Amino acid sequence: MGLKARILQMLRAPSYRPLDKVELSKALRWPSEKRAELREVLRELETSGEIARIRKDRYVLPQTADLVTGKLQVHAGGNAHLLSETPGIKDVFISAPNLGTAMNGDKVVARIMHEGREQRAGAREARVIKILERANSTIVGTLQTSKKFFYVIPDDPRLQHNIYVQPVETSRVGDKVVVRFEEWESRHVNPEGEIIEVLGPANAPGIDMLSIVRKYQLPLAFPEAVEREATRFADTVAPEEIARREDCRKQFIVTIDPDDAKDFDDAIHVERLDRGWRLGVHIADVSHYVRPGHPLDREARKRGNSTYLADRVIPMLPEHLSNGICSLKPGVERLTFAAFIDFDEQGKIRKARFAKSVIKSAARLTYRQALAILQDKPVPPTPNYERGGKVHLDAKPVPLAVTPELRDRVKLAWKLASLLRKNRFAAGSLDLDFPEVKVWLDDEGRAVRLEKMENDISHQLVEECMLAANDVVAKALKDRNTPAVYRIHEDPDPDRLADFRELAASYGFPAGDLTQRRELQRLLASTVGKPEEYAIKISLLKSLKRARYATEPVGHYGLAKVNYTHFTSPIRRYADLLVHRALAQEKIGSIGELSEIAGHISATERVSADAERDSTQLKKMEFFQRQLTAKRPEEMRAIVVDVRSYGLVIELPDCLVSGLIHVSSLPDDFYQFDSVRLSFVGRRTRRRYKIGDVLQVIVSRVDAYKRQIDFVPVK
Numbered sequence: 001m002g003l004k005a006r007i008l009q010m011l012r013a014p015s016y017r018p019l020d021k022v023e024l025s026k027a028l029r030w031p032s033e034k035r036a037e038l039r040e041v042l043r044e045l046e047t048s049g050e051i052a053r054i055r056k057d058r059y060v061l062p063q064t065a066d067l068v069t070g071k072l073q074v075h076a077g078g079n080a081h082l083l084s085e086t087p088g089i090k091d092v093f094i095s096a097p098n099l100g101t102a103m104n105g106d107k108v109v110a111r112i113m114h115e116g117r118e119q120r121a122g123a124r125e126a127r128v129i130k131i132l133e134r135a136n137s138t139i140v141g142t143l144q145t146s147k148k149f150f151y152v153i154p155d156d157p158r159l160q161h162n163i164y165v166q167p168v169e170t171s172r173v174g175d176k177v178v179v180r181f182e183e184w185e186s187r188h189v190n191p192e193g194e195i196i197e198v199l200g201p202a203n204a205p206g207i208d209m210l211s212i213v214r215k216y217q218l219p220l221a222f223p224e225a226v227e228r229e230a231t232r233f234a235d236t237v238a239p240e241e242i243a244r245r246e247d248c249r250k251q252f253i254v255t256i257d258p259d260d261a262k263d264f265d266d267a268i269h270v271e272r273l274d275r276g277w278r279l280g281v282h283i284a285d286v287s288h289y290v291r292p293g294h295p296l297d298r299e300a301r302k303r304g305n306s307t308y309l310a311d312r313v314i315p316m317l318p319e320h321l322s323n324g325i326c327s328l329k330p331g332v333e334r335l336t337f338a339a340f341i342d343f344d345e346q347g348k349i350r351k352a353r354f355a356k357s358v359i360k361s362a363a364r365l366t367y368r369q370a371l372a373i374l375q376d377k378p379v380p381p382t383p384n385y386e387r388g389g390k391v392h393l394d395a396k397p398v399p400l401a402v403t404p405e406l407r408d409r410v411k412l413a414w415k416l417a418s419l420l421r422k423n424r425f426a427a428g429s430l431d432l433d434f435p436e437v438k439v440w441l442d443d444e445g446r447a448v449r450l451e452k453m454e455n456d457i458s459h460q461l462v463e464e465c466m467l468a469a470n471d472v473v474a475k476a477l478k479d480r481n482t483p484a485v486y487r488i489h490e491d492p493d494p495d496r497l498a499d500f501r502e503l504a505a506s507y508g509f510p511a512g513d514l515t516q517r518r519e520l521q522r523l524l525a526s527t528v529g530k531p532e533e534y535a536i537k538i539s540l541l542k543s544l545k546r547a548r549y550a551t552e553p554v555g556h557y558g559l560a561k562v563n564y565t566h567f568t569s570p571i572r573r574y575a576d577l578l579v580h581r582a583l584a585q586e587k588i589g590s591i592g593e594l595s596e597i598a599g600h601i602s603a604t605e606r607v608s609a610d611a612e613r614d615s616t617q618l619k620k621m622e623f624f625q626r627q628l629t630a631k632r633p634e635e636m637r638a639i640v641v642d643v644r645s646y647g648l649v650i651e652l653p654d655c656l657v658s659g660l661i662h663v664s665s666l667p668d669d670f671y672q673f674d675s676v677r678l679s680f681v682g683r684r685t686r687r688r689y690k691i692g693d694v695l696q697v698i699v700s701r702v703d704a705y706k707r708q709i710d711f712v713p714v715k
Contacts, residue, residue: 003030003041011051011061018058047132049085052109062086066112068126071135074104074158076706082110082126090124090495096160098127101184101191104158105135134181139163139193140215142202143175152179152193155211157706163193171198176211205444208618209311216611218307218314225295230318233289233325237333241288242358248338249360252409253282255328256365256462258453259383262313264328265571267336267361268465270413276350277343277416281469282336282359284326286570287580290317292588301597304604306572309615310439310447315572322571330364337580339469339567347419352472354583363406370458373402373410414457417464424467428517428560431524432537437656439619447623450655466568467559474563477582478553483591484582485575485598486565489547489556500543507532517560531639531692534651546606549575549598551591574601620657621704633698635714640693643678648689650697650711659709665700667715 001009006028010016019027021039030038042059045051049069052062062068068089074080078096094110102108110126139159141152151162155176163179171177179193199214200207213220222230248269255264269280290296300316307314315322328334338357342350364382365373372379381397425431433455440449470487477484497514504511504523509532511523524540527533544558549566556564567583570576578597581588588594627633638659642649647662663671666689669682679690697711 003028003038004045007041007045007059008050011059018054018060020057020059024059047107050087053130062109063088066114067109067129068092068112069107069109069132072099072102072104072106072108072128074099076157078158078160080104082108082128090493092124092126094126094128097187098125099187100128100131101187102128102131103135104156106131107133107135136181136217138178138180138196138214138217140176140178140199140211143167143171143173143177143195145173151190152177152195153705155215161187161190163191165193165195168195168198171195172201174202176200176202176207178214205446206311208622209309209445209615212309212611212615212618213314215614216307216607218607218611219303220314222299222318223295226299227318227320229295230320233320235325237325237335237358241335242333244356245335246338246355246357248280248282248336248357249333251280251359252362252405253280253359254363254365254406254409255330255361256367256370256458259366259368261366263315263322263326263571264361264364265326266462266466266568267328267359268413268462270409270416270465272412273342276345277347279341279343279416279465279468281339281341281465281568282328282357283338283469283568283576283580284328284571285335285337285356285580286317286321286326286577287337287584287586288335288356289321289326290577292581292586296321300574300577301600304574304601305608307608308612310619311441311445311615316574317571326571328359328361330361333358333360337583339472341468341472343416343420347416347423349468349472352476354473354476356584363400365400365410367456367458367462369400369402370410370461371456373407374414374457374461410461413465414461417461418457420464420468421460424464424560425521428521430517430521430558430560431528432541432558434534434537435656437616437620439616439623441619447619447626450620450623452654452656467561470565470567471561471563473567473579473583474553474561474565477565477579478563482582482585483551483588483594484553484565485549485551485578485594485601486553487547487556487575488550488552488554488564489558490545490554491557492544496543500540503539504536507536509536531641531651534653534656535641548602549605551594551598617707618704620655621702621707621709624657624699624709625702625704627699628702635696635698636711638695638697638711640689640691640695643673643680643689643691645673645675648680648693650695652697657709659697659699659711661695661697661711661713665710665712667713 025035025038046053051059052067054060054065068082068084068086070082070084072080073083080094080099082092082094084091092112108128109130109132110128112124112126139154141154143152149164150167151164153162165179176199177195178197180196182192184191199210251269253267253269255267257264265284267282271278290300303316306316336357336359338355339352341352344350366382369379379400379402381399383397435455436453438451438453439447440451442448474486494515501511501514509523509526512519514520527536553563555562565579566573566575567579570580578588636652637654638650638652640648641651647660650659650661663680666680669685671680671682674681679688681688696714698714699709700712701710
């Protein structure tokens with residue numbers, strides 16, 4: 001039995017009384033010369049939440065002392081939830097006064113409270129008693145001054161305290177700065193810090209995005225050794241390598257990507273068989289170039305994935321690879337790893353095989369172009385975004401040669417994809433697709449346009465092909481019992497689903513037992529097209545567990561798939577690169593090593609998602625701030641999604657922004673709140689504003705710090 005297991009066994013014993021390190025060492029009869037190993041194991045157990053320290057540094061099992069370990073999720077108002085990592089203990093609520101000096105993302109130990117109004121109401125509340133790990137040692141904010149001292153206002157509204165600093169020679173009031181925290185002992189005294197970098201004036205072009213880069217500690221430049229290795233690869237494929245591969249250059253293979261995509265890592269080929277279909281999914285063979293242990297591999301592993309901010313991509317691999325030799329551009333030879341999947345007439349998988357291949361893509365399509373083909377509409381030209389993905393009025397689009405074969409192939413691919421999609425939802429998959437908003441920027445990086453990108457049939461075509469490839473690859477790896485990294489989504493906590501059920505009912509969508517997948521599907525279907533659809537889907541996502549990477553193939557709850565991994569995007573995800581190596585039967589490390597990597601890339605994925613969301617939100621705020629000073633502010637469609645005593649909560653469905661119309665802004669009458677029917681009624685006109693109403697609005701106030709926007713109806 002290992003030391004870790006022995007410690008846990010001792011703490012679980014009914015006769016155990018809390019012991020400190022020295023007492024534990026004696027009780028375990030642990031050699032004094034190996035005390036360092038004991039201390040390290042105790043530290044690991046404490047950090048993982050399996051044990052906890054109480055008064056006088058004595059160790060116990062958390063549940064025996066009403067302790068819970070986990071990461072803090074602080075909300076904008078200052079209160080927080082502790083996401084429990086302690087076995088057998090659920091998440092708990094922590095009010096702002098009970099946070100102490102803990103901040104968002106910190107790993108902490110909290111003690112569950114057994115008194116107070118919240119406890120009597122049935123909520124579980126706790127108080128932070130110890131900070132195990134700080135999520136961040138630095139913050140980004142704006143330098144300000146009072147009569148007596150300088151301070152920094154954090155960009156993150158979840159950080160409630162300003163930070164006292166000493167200015168540096170290059171700093172000016174109003175600058176964005178990076179501050180390193182010093183020790184913070186008491187919540188009643190503001191923290192202090194040291195300015196370690198001056199980014200520039202807060203309103204200068206590009207400083208907002210640079211602030212996000214620093215906030216999330218994203219790497220901008222590649223180390224010299226990495227760039228040097230990347231540039232060693234030729235721009236063309238060697239003939240001797242082509243000879244070693246399955247030659248698919250004569251197949252009609254196409255890529256379908258967003259307008260401004262630069263790296264194309266997946267391509268498809270669909271053909272009809274006598275009694276079914278064949279799908280070829282060709283994925284850029286990044287593993288041919290990025291070899292284990294080399295500088296490129298070490299840096300890709302460290303980054304974990306690419307990050308897509310509003311004004312730039314922070315790639316996992318250098319541009320010479322990601323936009324060059326690994327990108328499946330049309331008309332040039334590229335190395336790929338292919339999954340060939342045969343389906344029967346009903347869309348059920350008959351067999352799958354895998355091969356290292358070489359292709360020459362016949363066409364590069366945008367989603368808009370594929371959609372136009374599927375809808376028999378005029379096909380737009382390909383936009384030219386060679387200068388960074390911003391709006392460039394002088395960049396001439398490139399016409400697309402739409403041949404009869406191209407039309408036929410795209411339509412054939414949709415016939416198969418639509419069948420696969422129908423089968424997936426019949427098997428219980430949840431419709432959790434969200435439209436996204438693309439923020440278009442001008443040459444100076446300012447937000448000039450918001451465009452809603454729907455998950456239309458062109459997106460669904462590609463999605464179903466990629467899901468099928470991920471499915472068969474996961475099954476093959478599992479059947480071979482090959483160590484690998486899987487994409488997993490565990491079953492939700494029944495209590496969280498019950499809470500979500502109550503919330504849905506409060507919106508007017510009653511449901512039965514949501515642990516039954518069909519009932520959850522029915523509830524989602526009932527919200528389609530309704531004003532509350534977006535809010536309910538977001539709430540459901542918060543109730544489900546987060547998808548992550550792991551070495552155990554436990555399947556994917558949301559997709560209703562028994563087998564699932566990530567195979568289709570090795571240019572931008574390290575997980576896919578590992579899966580390629582595993583599928584090629586290369587050694588990729590022990591289960592322990594893979595488990596550590598899976599945890600790391602799950603974390604980098606979360607950081608990137610937060611940074612991407614932050615950057616989009618920041619640019620949305622900038623867009624609406626510019627609307628305030630515009631000569632003719634844009635009129636926008638808004639839907640009332642909630643009614644509060646102080647006004648109407650609205651959603652702008654065309655740009656996915658929430659806001660408020662204050663009751664005082666309602667025109668031509670004095671309006672009274674009807675709490676029973678959740679509406680406002682005009683005293684004189686009897687006009688009623690209620691949930692579901694559609695209005696035209698313009699922006700009236702923007703609070704960029706609190707991320708709040710107020711609107712007024714257009715008369």
